[in-house]
Amino acid sequence: MASSSKTEAASSAPSLDAFRDGTSNLPLVDCSKCGAQLIGLVSKQDKSFGQRFYKCPLINHFYMWEDQYVEYLIGKSKLP
Ligand SMILES: [Zn+2]
Structure with missing residues (x-):
């Protein structure tokens, strides 16, 4: 089965808290396109x-939801 959709992903909270800073951001790396340090924000859009x-x-x-960003950081060895 090559399933890419999870229906109960919300219940599994990975232990990322140890890697968050004072404002709950994950480690901020540099933009891969211009080199500026990324910023973490919280969406205010309804959906x-x-x-x-x-x-x-x-x-x-350069724009990633946290789920994608986690995988991005893992790829950069910033997260285990
Ligand atoms: Zn940039």
């Missing part, structure tokens, strides 16, 4: 309210 995301502070050319 995604409360979801944390990470973006380049300069231009909207």
Whole structure:
């Protein structure tokens, strides 16, 4: 089965808290396109309210929801 959708993902909280800073952001790496340090924000849009995301502070050319960002950090060995 090659399933990419999980229906009960919300119940599993990975232990990322130890890696968050004072504002609950995960480690902020540099934008892969311009080198500026990414910023962490929380969505205020209805459909995604409360979801944390990470973006380049300069231009909207780098933008990831936290789920994606976690995998990105793992790929960069910033998270185990
Ligand atoms: Zn950038």
